[in-house]
Amino acid sequence: GDSVTQMEGPVTLSEEAFLTINCTYTATGYPSLFWYVQYPGEGLQLLLKATKADDKGSNKGFEATYRKETTSFHLEKGSVQVSDSAVYFCALSVLRRALTFGSGTRLQVQP
Amino acid sequence: DGGITQSPKYLFRKEGQNVTLSCEQNLNHDAMYWYRQDPGQGLRLIYYSQIVNDFQKGDIAEGYSVSREKKESFPLTVTSAQKNPTAFYLCASSIIVGEGTEAFFGQGTRLTVV
Numbered sequence: 364g365d366s367v368t369q370m371e372g373p374v375t376l377s378e379e380a381f382l383t384i385n386c387t388y389t390a391t392g393y394p395s396l397f398w399y400v401q402y403p404g405e406g407l408q409l410l411l412k413a414t415k416a417d418d419k420g421s422n423k424g425f426e427a428t429y430r431k432e433t434t435s436f437h438l439e440k441g442s443v444q445v446s447d448s449a450v451y452f453c454a455l456s457v458l459r460r461a462l463t464f465g466s467g468t469r470l471q472v473q474p
Numbered sequence: 475d476g477g478i479t480q481s482p483k484y485l486f487r488k489e490g491q492n493v494t495l496s497c498e499q500n501l502n503h504d505a506m507y508w509y510r511q512d513p514g515q516g517l518r519l520i521y522y523s524q525i526v527n528d529f530q531k532g533d534i535a536e537g538y539s540v541s542r543e544k545k546e547s548f549p550l551t552v553t554s555a556q557k558n559p560t561a562f563y564l565c566a567s568s569i570i571v572g573e574g575t576e577a578f579f580g581q582g583t584r585l586t587v588v
Contacts, residue, residue, distance in 0.1 A: 395574035406478075406564055406579035407517075414574040452516060459524075459572040461507055461532065466516035 365390045367453050367465035375471045376443055384438040384468045386427075386453035394455040396420075396429055396436040397462070401450045410438075410451070448472045476501050480565050480580035486588050487552070487559065495550045495583045497565035503578075505571045506548035510534060511562040511582075520563075523548055524571050552585065560587050 370385040388394065395414045399407040411420030416431035425440045436453060453465040478499045487493045499506065505524050509517040519532030523542040537556025542548055548567075552559045562584050566577040 395572075397576075399579075404582075406480075406581045407566075407577075408579070409576050412574070412576065456572045456574065459570070461519050461522045461571055462517075462566075462577055463519075464509075464517040466514060 365394070365455060365457055365460070365463045367455055367463055369451075369453050369465035369468050372450075372467070372469040373471050374468060375473065377473050378445055379442045380472075382438070382440040382443045382447075382470065384451055384453075384470070386436045386438065386465060388434050388436065388453075388455050390434075390455055390457050392457040394457045396427070397454040397456070398425070398427055398436070398438050399452045399454060399464075401452065401467070403449075407452060443470070443472045445472045445474055478565060478567055478578055478580035480563075480583050482583060483581065485583055485585045487585060489587055490554045492551055492553050493585065495552070495563055495565075495585070497548045497550065497580060498546055499548075499567045499578075500546060501567055501578060502545070503567035503569055504545070505568045505575075506542070507566040507568075507577065508532075508538070508540065508548070508550045509564045509566065511564060517564065520550065522571065559585055561585060 397412045398410040411422040413420040413429035419428045450467045481496045507522040508520040521540045523529040539551045565580045568575045568577045
């Protein structure tokens with residue numbers, strides 16, 4: 364079946380540090396890939412997505428590139444802020460199936 | 475404003491009772507979903523519906539039931555058969571299922587069994 368693996372958290376960084384959160388996937392088919400973000404006590408919001416190989420999704424300074432050869436979709440940001448503290452979920456969808464999520468990675472950014 | 479509304483935000487249930495969580499959307503989406511979130515386990519799919527009067531089981535459907543009588547509404551009932559119901563429940567919708575479409579989420583309902 365489909366699955367998503369994310370790096371364990373929490374990830375603790377100082378403000379303005381570089382962020383990478385690793386995400387790899389397995390899928391029966393050609394998936395679309397997503398990053399969602401969850402702030403405390405809230406639902407999830409789409410951060411970015413990519414629907415085909417080599418596409419780069421980007422939003423609010425975050426980026427992720429769809430790498431079919433390594434089945435990866437790592438999330439990066441050049442300079443994190445305290446306001447980026449949240450839980451980040453990598454997810455995939457294949458054909459007409461519902462989203463499959465990773466376990467989430469908590470990011471804590473210290474001033 | 476368009477969006478997804480879940481109610482209530484917090485819900486307490488006694489053991490052995492059924493309880494229904496509400497989910498309403500005004501985005502005119504055909505597809506709706508229920509996910510369960512437990513600490514450190516990400517989101518797991520309970521049920522989803524592609525169209526009115528149709529729904530499919532997800533990965534953890536045992537102990538849950540749903541209905542889809544209206545396009546806007548997809549209530550989830552947590553039955554007494556669900557052995558460990560304490561969790562955060564998230565409802566979502568999208569234009570269709572899959573095909574790279576974005577899912578929009580509600581604010582969630584935190585259910586606690588007392």
